[in-house]
C-alpha cells in the first residue's frame with residue numbers, strides 16, 4: 001500500500017531548497033507582483049482523502065487550468081460539434097502563437113492554447129450576456145470543488161483586459177475566419193475572467209476529481225460527464241495541456257495535466273487521484289518549473305502513470 005502522506009511530504013521536502021526557481025508571468029502585470037517563494041501540493045484520492053504540503057491552501061490565479069472546466073462546459077452544450085471549430089492536436093507552438101492560426105484558416109489546434117480557449121469561450125457565451133457566462137463558469141467550478149468561496153481575482157482580470165493585446169489579435173483573427181460568433185470584446189471578457197479565477201491547490205485537486213473517477217464526482221456521487229468524455233478530456237490534457245512542453249511533460253510525468261501561467265498544474269491519475277501543484281516561477285514553455293519537478297517525483301514515487309509502472 002502506497003504511503004501517500006510520506007510521498008507528498010518527501011516530494012515537498014526534497015524540492016524545498018529550490019522554491020523561487022523560474023520566472024514569473026510578468027507579461028500579465030498583476031502576476032508579476034506575486035511572491036515567487038511559494039510552493040504547494042494537494043492530492044485528493046478518489047475516495048476523498050487529502051494529502052497536502054506547503055502552501056496548499058493559498059489561492060492563486062489558475063489561468064489556463066480553467067480551460068479544462070470551460071472545455072467541459074462547452075462539450076456539455078454542443079457536444080462533438082465543438083470539433084468543427086477547434087482541433088484536437090498538439091500545437092507544438094507557444095500558447096499564444098498566431099502563426100499556425102493563419103495557416104489553418106482560423107481553426108485553433110486544440111482547446112487549451114489561447115486561440116482554442118477563446119473559441120471555447122465563444123461557445124459558452126452563446127445565449128448569454130458575458131456576465132451570465134462568467135457566472136455560469138464560476139458556479140460550475142464551485143460545484144466541482146464543493147466550495148462556494150471560490151471567486152475571480154478582479155485585479156488579475158483587469159490587468160489582463162488592459163494588456164492582453166495578443167489575445168485581442170487572436171480573437172479578431174478568428175472572427176475574420178467566421179470562427180467567432182460574438183464580438184471579440186465580449187468573448188475576451190469571458191476568457192480573461194475565467195483565467196482570473198483564484199483557487200488553492202486543495203480546491204483545484206478537489207475540482208479535478210471527476211476526471212480521475214470516470215466523469216463522476218466520487219464524493220457527491222453526481223455525474224459531471226460520461227466516462228468516455230472524461231477519458232477524452234484526459235487525452236487532450238495529456239497531448240495538449242502543456243503547450244509546446246506537452247511531450248516533455250508526458251515523458252517525465254506520464255499523466256494528463258493542465259498548466260497555467262499562474263504557476264499551477266492540475267494532473268490526473270485515473271482511478272487514483274487528482275493532484276494540484278503550484279509554484280509561480282515558470283520554465284521556458286510557460287509551465288511551473290517546480291510544479292513540473294514535483295509531479296515528476298510524485299509520479300516516480302507513486303508509480304502512477306497512464307503508460308504503466
Ligand code: GLU
Nearest residue numbers: 063064095114195260261
Ligand atoms: N490568461 C493567460 C493568457 O491568455 C493564459 C495563459 C496560460 O495560463 O497559459 O495569456
